[in-house]
Amino acid sequence: MSKIKARKGAPYARILGVGGYRPTRVVPNEVILETIDSSDEWIRSRSGIETRHWANDEETVAAMSIEASGKAIAAAGISAEQIGAVVVSTVSHFSQTPAVATEIADKLGTDKAAAFDISAGCAGFGYGLTLAKGMVVEGSAEYVLVIGVERLSDLTDLEDRATAFLFGDGAGAVVVGPSDEPHIGPTVWGSEGDKSETIKQTVPWDRFRAGDLSELPLDSAGNVKFPAITQEGQAVFRWAVFEMAKVAQQALDAAGVTSDDLDVFIPHQANVRIIDSMVKTLKLPEHVTVARDIRTTGNTSAASIPLAMERLLATGEAKSGDTALVIGFGAGLVYAATVVTLP
Amino acid sequence: MAATQEEIVAGLADIVNEIAGIPVEDVQLDKSFTDDLDVDSLSMVEVVVAAEERFDVKIPDDDVKNLKTVGDATEYILKHQA
Ligand SMILES: CC(C)(COP(=O)(O)OP(=O)(O)OC[C@H]1O[C@@H](n2cnc3c(N)ncnc32)[C@H](O)[C@@H]1OP(=O)(O)O)[C@@H](O)C(=O)NCCC(=O)NCCS
Numbered sequence: 001m002s003k004i005k006a007r008k009g010a011p012y013a014r015i016l017g018v019g020g021y022r023p024t025r026v027v028p029n030e031v032i033l034e035t036i037d038s039s040d041e042w043i044r045s046r047s048g049i050e051t052r053h054w055a056n057d058e059e060t061v062a063a064m065s066i067e068a069s070g071k072a073i074a075a076a077g078i079s080a081e082q083i084g085a086v087v088v089s090t091v092s093h094f095s096q097t098p099a100v101a102t103e104i105a106d107k108l109g110t111d112k113a114a115a116f117d118i119s120a121g122c123a124g125f126g127y128g129l130t131l132a133k134g135m136v137v138e139g140s141a142e143y144v145l146v147i148g149v150e151r152l153s154d155l156t157d158l159e160d161r162a163t164a165f166l167f168g169d170g171a172g173a174v175v176v177g178p179s180d181e182p183h184i185g186p187t188v189w190g191s192e193g194d195k196s197e198t199i200k201q202t203v204p205w206d207r208f209r210a211g212d213l214s215e216l217p218l219d220s221a222g223n224v225k226f227p228a229i230t231q232e233g234q235a236v237f238r239w240a241v242f243e244m245a246k247v248a249q250q251a252l253d254a255a256g257v258t259s260d261d262l263d264v265f266i267p268h269q270a271n272v273r274i275i276d277s278m279v280k281t282l283k284l285p286e287h288v289t290v291a292r293d294i295r296t297t298g299n300t301s302a303a304s305i306p307l308a309m310e311r312l313l314a315t316g317e318a319k320s321g322d323t324a325l326v327i328g329f330g331a332g333l334v335y336a337a338t339v340v341t342l343p
Numbered sequence: 344m345a346a347t348q349e350e351i352v353a354g355l356a357d358i359v360n361e362i363a364g365i366p367v368e369d370v371q372l373d374k375s376f377t378d379d380l381d382v383d384s385l386s387m388v389e390v391v392v393a394a395e396e397r398f399d400v401k402i403p404d405d406d407v408k409n410l411k412t413v414g415d416a417t418e419y420i421l422k423h424q425a
Contacts, residue, residue: 046385235404238388273385 009139010178013132015343016078016143019071020310021064021171022297023053032165035158043165048272052168052298054153061093064171065104065149068306072145073108075343076175080109083175084141087131088117089124089302091331092151104147114141121199122268122330123189124148124302125172126338129326130187132176147173148302157202157228159219166271167229168298172306174343185255185339188247192333195239199231199331229331240274240329244337245281248327251337262288263322264312264342268329269294269304289317301330309342318342345424346398351417358393359413362386372414380413390416399425 028051029040043049055064065088073080086108088101101115120127125148132144152167176184202217208227217225248267252259265288267275272294279290293308300307305326312318320342327337346354356370363381376382382390387410391402394416400423402410410416 045383232404234384234388234407237385238392238404241389242392277389 007139009135009137009142011137012179012182012184013136013176014179014183015129015174015340016177017072017074017076017175017343018306018310018313019068019073019075019173020303020307021067021071022307023055023059023064023169025054025056026051027054029165032158036161036164038161038165046271046273047166048275048292048295049165049298051296053170055151055169059151059169061090061149061151061171062100062103062107064151064169065100065147065173066107068149068171068173069104069108069145069147071310072173072175076143076177078143078175078177081111083108083110083113083143083145085132085135085144086110086113086115086147087128087144088115088147088149089120089128090117090149091119091121091124091301092155093117093149094154101147108145113145120302120334120336121332122270122299122301122304123328123332123334123336125305126187126189126326126328126336127334128302129174129176129184129338129340130189130336133184133187136176136178143175143177145173145175147171148300148304148306150301150303152229152299152301155201155227155229157225157230160228160230162233163229163231166299168300170297170300170303170307172303172310174306174309183341185251185257187336187338188250188254189336190334195235195333197232198235198239198333199229201227202230203227237271237274239333240270241277241281244327244329244335245278247329247335247337248278248282248325251327251339252325255339257323257325257339259284259288261323262325262339264289264291264318264324266291266305266308266312266324266326268327269297269308270299270330302328304328313342346420348417348421351398351420352413354397355390355394355413355416358390358397362389362393370413372412372417374413375411376413376416377411394420
């Protein structure tokens, strides 16, 4: 048996810069009301959503990612060639092979950075961040670009009252790099596959292709519906509000941070009611700034946390150096929570 | 020890007060959560979970939609509490 040399990276990792891209088209609730029987009042009171952004043909998963990443790289004060790995979390990139990360890494001008996609639904940002931290500390990359990007409008059934108003498009990115002090806490993460049915694609691609009309959902005009994301709203709401508050508390405990020490809370932007309820259950003090970006962004799955982070920093509601609790949760069901210092 | 009907109504009144801000004296057996007490479908989930903890019962999602009034919930808890 030969002795194998190991590599050592930085002592710790931190988020060095964040960037976001929101599609140009702003979609108010009135547009949603064209296809479902609902009201602006109902949508606002049950979800908090007033408007969301939907991507146009040019605003592809890659294009939005490149825009967000350019801003994150500039904010981090590094150049694209210094990036050693690109991790993209998405569930709405329709060309599965190759991974979209490689195109993004190339177009950004990285020097052959390692690049791959991951699928972890609305927990994707936390999963990517955890991988990035490991790479920086292990030394396989000095700087890692983590991107959460979705075009959920492509996977939305506009005739489904339970989801038509919920989803939006966008991209958020962060650069993770070396640090002498810990600025990303331990991740508390996991999966609950026994609840996999609660959020899922209506029809898997192979059954969609097989095209057995007796098995496929039809729209009001009798056409086969494209696969979309469907969910059991109440079950997910119950899980998110109560189980995820526990996970958030565990992440605080693991980082040795009390809610009094906390400056900012950035939960996945799934529903303002989930956010409000988590704030209550966690007994977060008044001084903690809470991200409610969902109001004008909708639920953008893997992109929601970096987008909300970028917005809070841009508006001055949060500032560089603030201590933030981030928690993502969604389809899987999967979750990931950690405490970070804002870039 | 199992809670009595009176204790359950009082407990539900506390919970509804905490979640929806409705005065406890308004929470009566014949009151509908959504129509009379300003508890919408999502607040109802919060009420149910709080009631589960307080009265040591399990109330599955499928049963929640049958609990229209405070009386329905009280009866459910009386029957199912451990
Ligand atoms: C989607 C969600 C807002 C729906 O709310 P809900 O209260 O569960 O909705 P329900 O389907 O139980 O319906 C409640 C009532 O509103 C009505 N309703 C449902 N959808 C409606 C709509 N779009 N507009 C108006 N009324 C609607 C229903 O008909 C029902 O009325 P009734 O009580 O008179 O029969 C909510 O379940 C939710 O946000 N869950 C969490 C989902 C989530 O965040 N998922 C992503 C995680 S990554």
